[in-house]
Amino acid sequence: MVRSGTSLEEKRAVFVVDDDQAVLHALKFALELEGYSVSIFHNATEILAAPGLPERGCLVVDYRLPDRNGLEVLADLRARGIKTPAVLMTSEPNEGLAQRAAAADVAIIEKPLLTNTLNQAIDAVFERTHR
Numbered sequence: 001m002v003r004s005g006t007s008l009e010e011k012r013a014v015f016v017v018d019d020d021q022a023v024l025h026a027l028k029f030a031l032e033l034e035g036y037s038v039s040i041f042h043n044a045t046e047i048l049a050a051p052g053l054p055e056r057g058c059l060v061v062d063y064r065l066p067d068r069n070g071l072e073v074l075a076d077l078r079a080r081g082i083k084t085p086a087v088l089m090t091s092e093p094n095e096g097l098a099q100r101a102a103a104a105d106v107a108i109i110e111k112p113l114l115t116n117t118l119n120q121a122i123d124a125v126f127e128r129t130h131r
Helices: 021-033 044-049 070-079 095-103 117-129
Strands: 013-017 037-041 058-062 086-090 107-110
Touching: 013 021, 013 044, 021 037, 021 117, 044 070, 058 070, 058 117, 070 086, 070 095, 086 117, 095 107, 107 117
Parallel strands: 013 037, 013 058, 058 086, 086 107
Antiparallel strands: none
16 A cells, blocks of 8 residues: 555665676666666765655665775765665675674675575565555
8 A cells, every 4th residue: 555645656666776787787677577666876976976865665785886885875875864775785795794784774685696585675675664
């Protein structure tokens, strides 16, 4: 059920940040097939400069970006008042990163993205935050 004043498209908005063009476009394609409205960003600078990111939706951010790491990007967004829930992608998960992500209330999924892991993580964000 969509709340008054909130479009279904806004509720299903996903914002993906990854510097790997192939990964970025593959994720956009796959997520759009699942019914999400997907916006892509090639690096931290692009998403931090994006005007008007909505509170609703889900950020999917790669941990290793050329201009800063994914947790730093999320911290910068939070400092600007953007509280959009997030999923962090990483190919090298470790205990320290898991603890920092948990403290920031960010789910981690491991690359390569095999099976339906990313969709499940995004769906969990929407279930938890967009009722």
